[in-house]
Amino acid sequence: MKPAPIISFKEVNKIYSNGTVGLKDINFDILRGQFLVVVGLSGAGKSTLLRTINRMHEITSGEITIEDETISDYKGQSLRLLRRKIGMIFQGFNLINRSSVERNVLSGRVSYYPTWKTICGLFTKADREMAVRALQRVQLADKIYTRADELSGGQQQRVAIARTLMQEPKVILADEPVASLDPLTTKTVMDTLQRLNREDNITVIVNLHSVPLARQYADRIIGLRAGELVYDRPIAEVTEADLNEIYVAEAEKA
Amino acid sequence: MMLPEIPRRSWSQRWHVKGLVGTGILLVLLVASSRMTGVDVGMFFSNFGQFLNLLVRMSSPTWSYTAVIIRPLLETIQMAILGTTIGAAFAIPFAVLSASNLIHNRFLRGVTRLFLDLVRTLPDLLLAAIFVAVFGIGSTAGVVTLAIFSFGMVSKLFYEVIEAIDMGPLEALESVGASKITIIWFAVLPQILNQFVSYFLYTLEINVRASTVLGYLGAGGIGVFLQRSLNEFNYSQTAVIILATLAVVLVIDGVSNHLRRVLL
Ligand SMILES: Nc1ncnc2c1ncn2[C@@H]1O[C@H](COP(=O)(O)OP(=O)(O)O)[C@@H](O)[C@H]1O
Ligand SMILES: [Mg+2]
Numbered sequence: 001m002k003p004a005p006i007i008s009f010k011e012v013n014k015i016y017s018n019g020t021v022g023l024k025d026i027n028f029d030i031l032r033g034q035f036l037v038v039v040g041l042s043g044a045g046k047s048t049l050l051r052t053i054n055r056m057h058e059i060t061s062g063e064i065t066i067e068d069e070t071i072s073d074y075k076g077q078s079l080r081l082l083r084r085k086i087g088m089i090f091q092g093f094n095l096i097n098r099s100s101v102e103r104n105v106l107s108g109r110v111s112y113y114p115t116w117k118t119i120c121g122l123f124t125k126a127d128r129e130m131a132v133r134a135l136q137r138v139q140l141a142d143k144i145y146t147r148a149d150e151l152s153g154g155q156q157q158r159v160a161i162a163r164t165l166m167q168e169p170k171v172i173l174a175d176e177p178v179a180s181l182d183p184l185t186t187k188t189v190m191d192t193l194q195r196l197n198r199e200d201n202i203t204v205i206v207n208l209h210s211v212p213l214a215r216q217y218a219d220r221i222i223g224l225r226a227g228e229l230v231y232d233r234p235i236a237e238v239t240e241a242d243l244n245e246i247y248v249a250e251a252e253k254a
Numbered sequence: 255m256m257l258p259e260i261p262r263r264s265w266s267q268r269w270h271v272k273g274l275v276g277t278g279i280l281l282v283l284l285v286a287s288s289r290m291t292g293v294d295v296g297m298f299f300s301n302f303g304q305f306l307n308l309l310v311r312m313s314s315p316t317w318s319y320t321a322v323i324i325r326p327l328l329e330t331i332q333m334a335i336l337g338t339t340i341g342a343a344f345a346i347p348f349a350v351l352s353a354s355n356l357i358h359n360r361f362l363r364g365v366t367r368l369f370l371d372l373v374r375t376l377p378d379l380l381l382a383a384i385f386v387a388v389f390g391i392g393s394t395a396g397v398v399t400l401a402i403f404s405f406g407m408v409s410k411l412f413y414e415v416i417e418a419i420d421m422g423p424l425e426a427l428e429s430v431g432a433s434k435i436t437i438i439w440f441a442v443l444p445q446i447l448n449q450f451v452s453y454f455l456y457t458l459e460i461n462v463r464a465s466t467v468l469g470y471l472g473a474g475g476i477g478v479f480l481q482r483s484l485n486e487f488n489y490s491q492t493a494v495i496i497l498a499t500l501a502v503v504l505v506i507d508g509v510s511n512h513l514r515r516v517l518l
Contacts, residue, residue, distance in 0.1 A: 054429055080432070081431065084430065084431040096444050110432045118432070118433075118439065160426070167430055
């Protein structure tokens with residue numbers, strides 16, 4: 001039996017208010033538990049694609065469904081509940097620099113509390129223990145009381161992953177998570193994402209610039225060019241030549 | 255070997271035309287405005303003798319007077335602290351509503367900023383005069399005046415701090431499903447807290463100075479005594495008051511400079 005799609009795009013278009021085409025006629029399904037890598041030149045629409053999934057960007061037309069529900073109807077509380085099940089990792093880590101690692105990690109849990117409890121810092125003992133476990137999974141439990149900006153880039157990105165784990169997400173979106181890291185820390189971060197994908201069956205969608213990394217970690221690669229889906233293959237069928245074409249064809253046009 | 259081609263500076267860049275023209279305009283404006291307002295610079299120098307005379311009479315402070323002014327001096331400090339605190343507390347929500355990176359509704363932002371601009375245009379002396387009339391002579395009028403004055407000033411400083419923050423953490427908190435208020439609490443507050451405290455201390459300093467003048471209008475504190483000594487031509491007492499105020503301002507200055515250094 002074919003596994004059910006967790007996310008599907010149907011005829012999705014996104015045009016920015018200044019007229020820039022972000023996405024054009026996007027149609028595809030993402031299967032539960034997949035490790036999907038999105039490649040494409042800068043400006044191809046990778047970030048836009050990712051941000052339509054958790055409604056950080058609104059689409060202009062078409063439909064996105066997650067677990068068989070149309071996400072465009074969500075607002076207020078239901079939108080926050082949608083975002084709770086979709087973790088997001090950013091190129092710039094986006095930690096609160098002046099706050100402790102613990103507070104950063106706990107901030108991933110706030111959607112489980114009413115606003116006033118988050119403000120008073122009334123996190124349950126169970127959730128504080130969960131934060132410790134999340135940090136253990138990214139090998140940073142000893143840094144729990146360190147200020148976030150005292151960590152290296154790779155460590156900060158792992159704290160960001162721990163924050164995401166607090167959401168108990170079904171999907172993780174990672175927007176060029178290793179673009180500002182050196183090769184060694186790149187590997188730890190990508191390995192961590194891979195472990196979450198395999199051990200917790202979290203569906204992972206990663207935007208990457210690097211073809212070798214894409215081939216090493218992906219189950220499936222899709223390619224974007226000028227907002228259009230121009231490539232979509234399972235990893236077994238992907239060749240170096242294909243990927244080069246996604247980059248080169250566009251580079252020559254430019 | 256070829257030297258790399260350096261683009262030539264244009265004629266106006268080479269002769270600093272902009273800078274020269276700017277300086278020229280400034281000088282013309284200066285002369286013109288002193289003409290039009292009838293400021294007589296000569297008079298300042300010809301009456302300098304009287305000023306010296308005053309200084310001489312102030313040069314023998316009656317130190318015993320110090321004991322009398324300690325209580326009103328403390329009252330002045332309390333007024334400044336209270337006024338600044340109340341003003342800054344009210345400034346926070348207004349600063350949030352004025353920050354373009356947090357509030358996307360232009361109308362709401364525009365109305366809030368207009369209100370803040372209006373508050374800032376009210377001179378503190380006018381406010382003091384009004385509140386002395388409303389609350390009667392005493393420190394209540396002073397505190398209310400200082401609160402409103404600080405509110406106007408601090409809210410602008412605060413929203414400029416908010417507009418300069420890193421938006422990354424806000425994006426992250428939005429993506430985890432946090433409510434707007436939680437986002438502000440977790441991602442905005444830690445980024446602005448130090449600068450807020452720093453501006454608060456800066457305003458407090460200004461308010462200690464301002465409150466001496468306000469007291470002159472009957473708004474409580476040391477200013478009342480300043481006025482009395484001047485009316486009685488008792489310049490040796492005036493000297494004590496000025497020196498004591500100076501000492502307080504210096505101490506507050508030192509403390510807030512130290513705190514700012516520690517915080518930032
Ligand atoms: N907020 C925005 N307003 C207008 N145009 C945008 C905005 N964000 C992105 N774009 C444009 O949309 C296109 C896709 O951008 P993006 O999704 O960031 O690409 P990628 O992540 O692949 O580099 C680019 O041409 C970009 O300039
Ligand atoms: Mg991008």
